[in-house]
Amino acid sequence: MKNKVVTMSKKFSKCRVCSDIHYGETGPALCPTCGSEEAYEEVEEIEAREAMGL
Ligand SMILES: [Zn+2]
Numbered sequence: 001m002k003n004k005v006v007t008m009s010k011k012f013s014k015c016r017v018c019s020d021i022h023y024g025e026t027g028p029a030l031c032p033t034c035g036s037e038e039a040y041e042e043v044e045e046i047e048a049r050e051a052m053g054l
Contacts, residue, residue: 012048013040021048 013027014020018034020027027040043051 010045012043012045014043014048014051015039016041019051021052 010023011025013022013024015022015027015031015034015036017036017039018031020031020033021043022028022040025042030037031039
């Protein structure tokens, strides 16, 4: 019986300008959505999920 607790410690980055979510500790230097430079900041998965509406 599989019942292991998976602790997700994934890191995400979120664009401060348009709230675009990028998987990984560091987002792209240039946001593909709004074009802002270095607008990504590291966020926890929970925050990333909220931003994505999950
Ligand atoms: Zn953006």
